[in-house]
Amino acid sequence: MDNDDPPFMYDTPYDLQGFTFSTKGNIYAYSRNFFNLMFGIDLSGNMLSGEIPWEIGNLTRVKSLNLSNNHFSGRIPASLANMSAVESLDLSHNELNGPIPLQLSQLWSLEVFSVAYNNLSGCIPDSGQFASFSMDSYIGNKNLQNLSLLGNVCSGSPGSGRAAPAPENVDETPDDLILYVVCASFVLAFWATIAFSFSHPCGRAVMLKL
Numbered sequence: 001m002d003n004d005d006p007p008f009m010y011d012t013p014y015d016l017q018g019f020t021f022s023t024k025g026n027i028y029a030y031s032r033n034f035f036n037l038m039f040g041i042d043l044s045g046n047m048l049s050g051e052i053p054w055e056i057g058n059l060t061r062v063k064s065l066n067l068s069n070n071h072f073s074g075r076i077p078a079s080l081a082n083m084s085a086v087e088s089l090d091l092s093h094n095e096l097n098g099p100i101p102l103q104l105s106q107l108w109s110l111e112v113f114s115v116a117y118n119n120l121s122g123c124i125p126d127s128g129q130f131a132s133f134s135m136d137s138y139i140g141n142k143n144l145q146n147l148s149l150l151g152n153v154c155s156g157s158p159g160s161g162r163a164a165p166a167p168e169n170v171d172e173t174p175d176d177l178i179l180y181v182v183c184a185s186f187v188l189a190f191w192a193t194i195a196f197s198f199s200h201p202c203g204r205a206v207m208l209k210l
Helices: 055-056 077-080 102-106 128-132 174-199 201-207
Strands: 020-024 026-030 040-042 049-051 064-065 072-076 089-091 095-098 112-116 121-123 143-145
Touching: 077 102, 102 128, 128 143
Parallel strands: 040 064, 049 072, 064 089, 072 095, 089 112, 095 121, 121 143
Antiparallel strands: 020 026
């Protein structure tokens, strides 16, 4: 842009048309100044890639966020927990990895949630609204573990929010036991031979000759 060009302005010479937006059965109507009242964002199916920007968490008035059917990778940003008004969050059909941030369980308004068909791992949160979501929300993530099916014990992963259980004592293998028995038998036999040699007259005579 040349220095003589006027600065870019958000005002447009044409009239912006209003529209309606529906979420959770509620219909919201917006007038031409809808960009000041952004309650829903749908970027699904746009071949977007890279990590989900953590700044999205600053959209505290957004009620619906749909980022599905893209190529987003990396981890789900914990900053999404700041979207206190969000009611619907769809991150399905991407390439996200790592655990589901436990901070998302603080989203008390969240009623629709899906991270299906990603590469997520670790434990599925079982508190807050997450206790009401069906397994359809997580299908297609083979490394996600359901706490309710594991007796509230999860192997855990870095950042999963649950500590891995302490490893149990591993029993010795049969080969180790056999080795211990052989060594103990050898030591006992050695000392038994020495004791016999000094206690028996013949043995004592042989030891003195040596």
